[in-house]
Amino acid sequence: HDLVAIHPYSPLEDPYSLYPHSLRNVDELCASIVRSHRETTQYRVEELQALRWKVLSREEIQVYQSKSVDEMWQHCAIRLTDAVQYVVEFAKHIPGFRMLSQNDQIALLKTGSMEVVLVRMCRYFNTENNTVFFDGKFAGVEVFKSLACGDLIAAVFDFAHDMCALKLTEQQIALFSALVLINTERPCLEDRSRVQRVQRSVEFGLTHILHRDNQESLMHKLYQRMAVLRSLCSLHMEKLRWFSQRYPLTAHSLFPPLYKELFA
Numbered sequence: 001h002d003l004v005a006i007h008p009y010s011p012l013e014d015p016y017s018l019y020p021h022s023l024r025n026v027d028e029l030c031a032s033i034v035r036s037h038r039e040t041t042q043y044r045v046e047e048l049q050a051l052r053w054k055v056l057s058r059e060e061i062q063v064y065q066s067k068s069v070d071e072m073w074q075h076c077a078i079r080l081t082d083a084v085q086y087v088v089e090f091a092k093h094i095p096g097f098r099m100l101s102q103n104d105q106i107a108l109l110k111t112g113s114m115e116v117v118l119v120r121m122c123r124y125f126n127t128e129n130n131t132v133f134f135d136g137k138f139a140g141v142e143v144f145k146s147l148a149c150g151d152l153i154a155a156v157f158d159f160a161h162d163m164c165a166l167k168l169t170e171q172q173i174a175l176f177s178a179l180v181l182i183n184t185e186r187p188c189l190e191d192r193s194r195v196q197r198v199q200r201s202v203e204f205g206l207t208h209i210l211h212r213d214n215q216e217s218l219m220h221k222l223y224q225r226m227a228v229l230r231s232l233c234s235l236h237m238e239k240l241r242w243f244s245q246r247y248p249l250t251a252h253s254l255f256p257p258l259y260k261e262l263f264a
C-alpha cells in the first residue's frame with residue numbers, strides 16, 4: 001500500500017494519538033486539529049486572496065482546452081493526488097487517528113480524502129468570477145472542458161460556491177474537515193467503536209467552536225453538505241470508471257499510484 005509506505009505508523013511522534021482521552025480539554029483538541037489544518041494547507045487564505053488577480057488568459061485557457069481527454073485527465077489526477085497527500089498528512093495529526101488500525105486509517109482515507117479536498121476547495125475559490133486556483137492561476141469551468149465530464153465539474157463548482165456562502169472560519173473548516181474524515185459510516189471498517197470514539201470527540205470539538213462563535217445553526221447546514229460531498233465523490237468514481245474503460249493504458253500506467261490506490 002502506497003498510503004502505508006508514505007506514512008509509516010509512528011505513534012510516538014504524536015503523544016496525543018496514544019491517549020486520545022487524556023486530552024485536557026476540548027480546546028486542546030480543537031487547537032491541535034486547527035494546527036494540523038494550518039500546517040497542511042498548501043496556501044494560506046491571505047496568500048490566495050493576494051493571488052486573485054492572476055486569472056488565466058484566453059490563450060492559456062485555449063492550451064487546456066486543446067489537450068486530449070487523457071492528457072487532461074492525467075494532469076488533473078496529478079493535481080488531485082498532490083492535494084490528497086496534504087489531506088493524508090492532516091489526518092495523521094487528528095488526535096486519535098493513528099490509534100486506529102492501519103486498515104481503518106486507509107478505509108477512512110479511501111472514502112474521505114477526496115471529500116476533504118473538496119471542502120478545502122472553498123478556500124481556493126473566488127465566488128466573484130466562479131474560478132478556482134489551479135496550476136498557479138484562477139480557472140473557470142471552461143478550463144476543464146477536455147475532461148469531458150461537464151456535469152461533475154459543474155457540480156463541484158456549485159458545491160464550492162455554496163460552501164463559500166457559509167463563510168466558514170479557518171477553525172471551522174479544520175474541524176469540519178476532521179469530521180468528514182472520521183466517519184463511522186465508511187465501508188470496510190474493522191473497529192467501528194474505536195472510530196466512533198474519535199468521531200465523538202471531533203463532533204464535540206466542532207460543536208464547541210460553533211457555540212463559541214455563536215453559529216450553532218451552521219451544524220445542520222454542515223451535515224447537509226456532507227451528503228452532497230458523498231454524491232460528488234460517487235460521481236467522481238463513476239467518471240473515473242468511464243475514463244478507465246476508454247483509456248485503460250493512461251489510467252493504468254500514467255496515473256499516480258496513490259490516485260489508483262485510493263480511487264480505483
Ligand code: MHQ
Pocket residue numbers: 042073076077079080083117118120121124132133134144147149153156239
Ligand atoms: C486543494 C488544492 C487543489 C488542488 C487540485 C475528474 C478529475 C480527474 C478531476 C484541484 C476533477 C477536476 C483540483 C484539480 C477538478 C474539479 C479538480 C482538478 C484544494 C482543492 C484544489 C483547488 C482542487 C479542486 C478541484 C480540482 C480543480 O488543497
